[in-house]
Amino acid sequence: MQVKEGLYYSREHEWVRVEGDLAYIGITDHAQHHLGDVVYVELPAVGSSFAANEVIGVIESVKAVADMHTPVSGTVEQVNSELEGQPQLLNSDPYGAWIACLRLENPAELNELMDAAGYEAFCREQE
Structure with missing residues (x-):
């Protein structure tokens, strides 16, 4: 399992990369490994607002369908539309293939x- 330094991690296995007041959100290597081959990603609508821990989309794999949560509150500024045609990028590059970018409402x-x-310790406890 790969864990990347400099990111924030949630208990639902999402990561957050902060750039100024923007938060890029994706799924961890641990999550993609447990999901298996991703075949579809439902992205949130640009302009929608979400509270922390709300479902912002769905990830479908050959094994399961999983809700994608946002670890932080904010308004969707961008989505990674590349995932619509290549959802498997979540498997091949989980820390590069972000899903949504939110403008942070509450950096705290x-x-x-x-x-x-x-996060590494949390994953070890879960096994």
Whole structure:
């Protein structure tokens, strides 16, 4: 399992990369491994607002259908439309293939998330 430094991690196996007041959100290597081959990604609508932990989309794989949550509150500024034609990018590059970019409403919510070491420990406890 690969865990990337410099990101924030949720208990639902999403990661957040912060650039200024923007939060790029994706799924972790752990999540994509457990999902298996991703075949479809339902992206949120640009302009929609979400509270932390709300479902913003759906990821379908050959094994399962999983809800995609946002670890932080915000308004969707962009989505990674490349995933519509190539959902398997979540498998091949989980930390590069972000799903949505939100304008952060409450940066203090980042304090509720884990760093890389905390996330690795969390995953070990779950096994």
